[in-house]
Amino acid sequence: MRALNATADAAARGPRTAPTATRRLPVDWALAIPATVTLGVMLWGIRTPSYWGDEVDTVSAVSRSLPQLVWLLGHIDAVHGLYYLLLWPVARVAGTGEAATRLPSALAMTAAALGVSAIARRLRSRRAALYSGLVFAALPAVTQQGHDARPYAMVTAAVVLASYLLLRVTDDPRPARFAGYGLALVLVGYLQVLGLLIVPARAITLLAWRRRDGSLDAGGRSVRVVVRGWLPTVAAAATASAPVAVMIWLQRGSVAWIKEPGWYDVRYLLAFLAGGSVLSAVVMALLATAGATRGPRRLAWLALLWLALPWLVVPPALLWAVSFLHPVYSARYVMFCLPATALLVGAALAALRAPVAVAALGLLVALSVTGPLGQWAVRVPGGATGPAAMQAASQFLAGHERPGDAVVYPGSSLPPLNLAYPAGFGKLRDLALAEPGAAAGRLYGVAVSPAVLHRRERGADRIWVAEIGGPWPGPAGYVVPGFRLAGQWRSPGGSSRLWLYARHR
DSSP: OHHHHHHHHHHHHOOOOOOOSSOOOOOOHHHHHHHHHHHHHHHTTTTSSOOOHHHHHHHHHHTSOHHHHHHHHTTSOGGGHHHHHHHHHHHHHHOSSHHHHHHHHHHHHHHHHHHHHHHHHHHTOHHHHHHHHHHHHHOHHHHHHHTOSSTHHHHHHHHHHHHHHHHHHHHOOOHHHHHHHHHHHHHHHHHOGGGGGHHHHHHHHHHHSOOTTSBOTTTSOBHHHHHHHHHHHHHHHHHHHHHHHHHHHHTGGGGTTOOOOOHHHHHHHHHHHTTTSHHHHHHHHHHHHHHHTSSSOHHHHHHHHHHHHHHHHHHHHHHHHHHTTSOOOOGGGGGGGHHHHHHHHHHHHHHSOHHHHHHHHHHHHHHHHSSTTSTTGGGSTTSTTOTTOHHHHHHHHHHHOOTTOEEEOOSSEEOOHHHHOHHHHTTSEETTEEEOHHHHTSSSEEEOOHHHHHHHHTTOSEEEEEEESSOOSOSGGGSOTTEEEEEEEEOTTSSEEEEEEEEOO
C-alpha cells in the first residue's frame, strides 16, 4: 500500500526533470503502470479456460482459406467479419491454440486500459489516470473478454479510442480531428455494429458539456461549433457502416436464440459491469458518490461524469428497450461500457486521501477475485469462459483413443472440434461428416443421413459418442446394433460426456 501510495502521490505531482545533458523521452507512469498491470492480468491464465462454443466458431472461421472465409461471411457471421479478417493472419503465423487466438483480445484490453488512463488524465488528473486504469485491470469482465477469442475486447478498445478522440475534437474542432473521430466510429461499427450505441450516449455528453454561456466544460469551445461538425461526422460514419449493418440484418436469423431479457439479466449485467458481484457494485457506487462530493475541481468531475455516466447507462438501456420488440440483448454486446465504470470509480478514488484511496482499491481488488463471476472463476478450467469443458474432453481422448477410432456427434450440425482441439479430436474419424464447414460455407460441418451414418458405423471397431456442452436423448440411438458400451467419461461439472462403444467379438 505504501508503494502504491507513493506512486499515486508522484503521479499527482507530475514528473520530475533532472538536469541532464541528454533529454530523454519522459515516461508517464500514470499511464504506463495501469497498462502494464492490465497486460499482466490478461496474460495470467490466458490458456487455462477451455474454448467455448463461440470461440470454436472463431477457430472454424480463421482456419479456412481467405476465399472460403469471405464466402462464409456472405452466409453467416458478417457481424464479426472484420474481427475474423484481423485474426486470420494471426492464425496463419501462430496457429489456433488458446494463447494465439486470445492474445489479440488481451492486447486490445491493454490498449483500452491505456486509453482509460489517458481520458482520466485529460478530464481529471494524473492520479485519477492511475486509479482508473488499475480499476479497469481489476474488473473480472475485462479478464473474461481479454481471455475470449471473440471481438468484444477490440470493440471496447475502439470505443475508448473514439471517446479519447472526441475529447481532442472538443479541444480543437479541426476537420482532421473530426475525421479521426469518424474513422474510429467506423472501426467500432465494423467490429460490432451494436457498439455504435455509444453515439446516443455521446450526444448526451455533448449537450451536458455546456455552461450557461454556451461553452464546453471539457474544452472551452462553443458547443455549437463542436456539434456542427459532430453531426455530419456521425452521419458519415453511419453511412460507411451501413453495408455491414445491411448484411447483419439479412443474417438476423443467427441471433434467433436470444430471448427477451428478464430481471436475471439486470443482476448479471450489474455484476459484470461493476466488479463481478452486487456487493462490489454497491461499494463502487458508494465510492463514486463520496468522490463526487470531494475535491476542488468540481467542473472537471462533472465533465468526466457526463462522459462516463451516459456511456455506462445509455447503450444497455437502449438495447434492453429494443429487445422487448425484437430480442437482441446479450451482456457481452455492451461490454464496451466497462471503461465507464473504471473512469467513475478511478476519479472518485483520486478525490480521496491517498491512504483511504489505496485501501478502497485493495477492497475492490479483493471483491473482484471471489464469486462465480470473479477473477478466479474466469481462470479455472471449465470456468466462466469455458463451460463446455472441451479441453478436458480432448485431454481424455488423447490418452484413451486408439488408431482407427471413430467419433459421432449428435445433431445435424457437426462442431469442428478437430480444429479447436486436434490433440484429442483431430485423430478421430468423423463418421457423420458429409461436408466440412469450410466447403459448405458454414461454421459447422454438415451431417450425413442416418442411413449413411449407420452404414459407416458397420465398418468401425470402436466408436466414441461425444456430448459437448448440452443434453440430448442419449447415445444409444446413434450407434447401430452390434456394439457394446465399453466405457464412459464425464467432465467436472458434467457439461461434456463421452461414451465408448466397441464391436461385439
